[in-house]
Amino acid sequence: MNGTVVFVLLIVLVAFVFDFINGFHDSANSIATVVSTRVLSPRLAVRTP
Numbered sequence: 933m934n935g936t937v938v939f940v941l942l943i944v945l946v947a948f949v950f951d952f953i954n955g956f957h958d959s960a961n962s963i964a965t966v967v968s969t970r971v972l973s974p975r976l977a978v979r980t981p
Contacts, residue, residue: 963977
């Protein structure tokens with residue numbers, strides 16, 4: 933593999949890691965919205981089905 937292919941694969945890997953970590957922030961924001969509007973209690977908001 934030449935350097936360009938390795939560089940592109942590295943960029944793609946970094947993008948996947950960023951998307952995965954960003955999902956944690958999105959889920960925290962959605963739970964915070966539901967709890968702050970008092971639609972659900974904090975215990976119910978983080979409960980897994």
